[in-house]
Amino acid sequence: MRRILPRRGLAICLLGTVAGLAASAVRVLPATSLCSAATYPHQVALVVELGDGESVGRCVGFNASSISGDEVLRASGLEYATQGYGSLGQAVCQVDEEPAAYSTCLPSSGSYWALFTARGGGAWQPADVGISSVELASGDAEGLRYDPETGPDPAPPSPAGVCAATGSSAPASGDVVPASPGAAGAGISPALLVAAVVLGVLAGLALVQLLLRRRRA
């Protein structure tokens, strides 16, 4: 079987690859730098308990009198995804790439993200609305636990000390300005490079096929 791959086609393939790489360079833009929570008059602690039991604490600072739950999560810099549930607001479907993929945000059986709030240093209480409908004041805490829906149903670890350590070595965030999740320290990942090359080569090949089709006509 004879295969045709003219030089012009190769050039088009290369052009397509370059175009794909240029498009992928958008991810190289530097992330928004977040200020320390200690510089803000109000602070809210965020505690996230992942499926493997590991806990992540963040202290989020803000200027207004209150802050919504999803703004806290967004300002924390953690990757997350939500889905709207009508008047209840947004439900948390994914945090820090957990689960890696999902088809239903709150499955009838299986793990899901349970939302808790702690008011004024009190105990954790399960939230009765979605994260976008939760309003938090200074000193409150927001907790998320990846609940396996089987076995015991404990609350997340205590938020005590999450904001106290903000001024020192705690992983602080403090601005409610949206920061793109996963953008911090991003570069061209190998997977993105492969995707750009594959898409570029396929686009170039389509142009070659178009030229050959016209030549045959």
Add this chain to the structure above:
Amino acid sequence: MSTRSLAAWSASGLVIALSTSNPVYRAVVLLCALNLLLARGRRGSGTRLLLVSIGIAGLIATLVTLLLSHTGQHVLVRLPAGIPAIGGPLTLEALAFGMATGLGIAAALLAVAPLTLVSQPHELVDALPAPLARTGAAVGAALNLIPGTLRSAVEIREAQRMRGWRARRVVDWPAVAVPVVLTAIEGSMTLAEAMESRAYGTGARTHFSIQRWARYDTVVSVTAALGAGGFLALVVTGGAPGWFPFPVLSAPAISVPALLCCALLVVPSLQVRR
């Protein structure tokens, strides 16, 4: 290229396009299908019309999502809240999601397009398994009656208008509907008689030319099955994450193995017709 291997390829493309929300994988399927149509599509088969239609469908999907989904952090423009349904913020996230939806529609349509734009109708009927051959022929013949019936309806309506008929009320429509139905029945009877006179149903279907299953068809079918099977396995095990741009737009996560599974669909485009 055998129609059966083409059908296997189309099924694999469709499975991948419909099992993910990730626009990167959908784009790979779309480009592979486009390559196949350009490499092997029949001339005059309406490829350009199909591409324009798919472009319009994608545009509509994008616009509908942009106008009706008011979720997302990056507001592009705010429409007055008084406008029903579309009033409110129009966001970059909704625009991206709409484009990804349009891409999915285009990829799914282009994945099945080769069945009609590469194969001849009689080749499709030939490709059916023997138990379905008669049913396939009957269904194909019935589907062919639809455009004929539409043409007949237009002709009858014009003829009735020349006689002074006007469609003012519902009770006026039987003047057109009855002749259309009678003409369709008559056409069906004529077709049935024509098929019977050609000994339809008396034995196995004969062929003017028999499609040969070449070695390349095996390569196409195996790579398509591997691609779709591998991709589905990755989706089920979480190795090929989907994409959801809300509430903040982010780049889709890409899995190289899943990408390579999609890229296997390019195989039939690499064979150049002599």
